[in-house]
Structure formats: C-alpha cells, structure tokens
Amino acid sequence: MFNTILLAYDGSDHAQNALKTAAGLAKTHGAALHLVHTPQIDTPHIVIGAFVSQIEHPPTADQIEEAGKHITDKAVSEAKAEGVEVTEVHISNDSPAPFILATAEKTGADLIVLGRRGLGAVGALALGSVSQAVAHSAKCACLTVV
Ligand code: ATP
C-alpha cells in the first residue's frame, strides 16, 4: 500500500515514537524509508552549547549542521536496529514544514510520519506547529504519532 515513507525527525522523544512506527510500516509494506531533518537552534546539542557559552558565542552555522548530522546518524542506526535501512537522509537549514513538504514531493512519498509534538513540547494535547503545517498542506497521507 505504501511505497515511499518519509519520516520527519527532530531528535525528540515524539519523533522517536514516529521512527518506530515509520520503520514498522516500512517493513510491513516493503516501502523505502526516507528521513528528513532540519537542524534548528533548539536542537539538544545546540541548546547545551548555547547554554554553556551564553550570548558571547551563539552556535555557528557549522555547529548547527554538525548537531543535525549527529541526530540523523542516530536515527539511521535506530532504524537499522528496527530492521530497516534508511534509503536517503535529507537535511537542510530551511524551515522544517516547507522542507518536509518539498522533500515529500521530491521523493514521491505516499506517507509522511511525524510526532504529534517535538522539541518545543509544552502542552501534551495540542499539535505542534510543524505537525499542523504538514498535515494542512501535505499532498499525500500524513500520520501523526502520539
Ligand atoms: P513547536 O515547534 O510548534 O513549538 P513542537 O516542537 O512541540 O512545537 P513540532 O515542531 O510540530 O512540535 O514537532 C512535531 C513533529 O514534527 C516532530 O515530532 C517531528 O516528527 C517533526 N519535526 C519538527 N521539527 C522538525 C525538524 N526540525 N526536522 C524534522 N522534523 C521535524
């Protein structure tokens, strides 16, 4: 039923749940699994760096990119542990939702899997802004994992 699944991963526990679901679906459907990540300033490794160095040394673009790479490497090995090889990793410093949507079109994804909330999690019930924007504009099925 699904041929190409796109997992949007931000390194949060919610995205971790989405990874397990996406990997399970990829196995069941024999689908390719693509991974998309846009490293943001609130990426955990960056938060630690920014906290330590405070205002004097905000993270550089290279540091943000490095933290993003670290996160996607982790996701790729976790998918492997679930028995799935990630077909391709798509990484960019664009805004998350537009890049997730563009990557879905580029890869011909027929399913996008995301967490309900992400790194900015505050409330347990509401949808995060990325989940909302992707669900609103996606041209394929979209699964929001709790
Ligand atoms: P907000 O960002 O609006 O404060 P939030 O962080 O709790 O809220 P979202 O950002 O909407 O919630 O995250 C929901 C899901 O969207 C995540 O679990 C992840 O699957 C995906 N996502 C969010 N940010 C990114 C990102 N930078 N790169 C890839 N996927 C992302």
Ligand code: MG
């Ligand atoms: Mg977020």
